[in-house]
Amino acid sequence: MNIVVLRGVLSSAPQRRELPSGSVLWSFEVTTATETGNLSVPVALFDPSSEPVHATGDTVVVVGEVRRRFFRAGASTQSRTEVVASEIVAERPAARARRVVERALQRCAPSS
Numbered sequence: 743m744n745i746v747v748l749r750g751v752l753s754s755a756p757q758r759r760e761l762p763s764g765s766v767l768w769s770f771e772v773t774t775a776t777e778t779g780n781l782s783v784p785v786a787l788f789d790p791s792s793e794p795v796h797a798t799g800d801t802v803v804v805v806g807e808v809r810r811r812f813f814r815a816g817a818s819t820q821s822r823t824e825v826v827a828s829e830i831v832a833e834r835p836a837a838r839a840r841r842v843v844e845r846a847l848q849r850c851a852p853s854s
Contacts, residue, residue, distance in 0.1 A: 746825050748804040749814065750774035754783060756794045765789050769824075772804055784824040786811070794830065801833040801841050805846045 753773040761767055768787040773780050785804055787794065796802055806827040811818055829842050 744807040744809075744851055745850060746806050746808055747843055747846055747854070748772050748774055748783060748785070748802075749759075749839075750802065752796050752798055752800045752802055755798045755799075756787075756796065758793075764769055768794055770794075772825075773801060784822065785827050787827045787830060791842070796830065796832065802834055802838060803831050803839040803842055805852050807831045 750760050751770040752770060754771040756770045758770045759767045760771070766789055768790060768833050771782045771784045776794075785806070804825060804827050804852055806825045806829070808823065809826045810821055810823045811826075812821045814820075829845075831839050833839050
């Protein structure tokens, strides 16, 4: 199962890019606290239903999956490992963030 839940601070403003396929990609960095320090995680959001409303410095909860994406850059193929977000919400109100995490946990539960 490939499910990621991140809670951290948006450390870069969301950047919009239109891909050659016509899809819209929003990319940003989320910095999370770990036992050994801070870790910056690249996050991608493809074709959202609305533009992200979060700003640098906001604490957010991200639910998604880890994916390695390959793309052409000039004459070479490059790759990027990132979290592809399915949901991004502000940490506050806590009830909304909790619901997002609970939905992710339900996907982890074994089916009966």
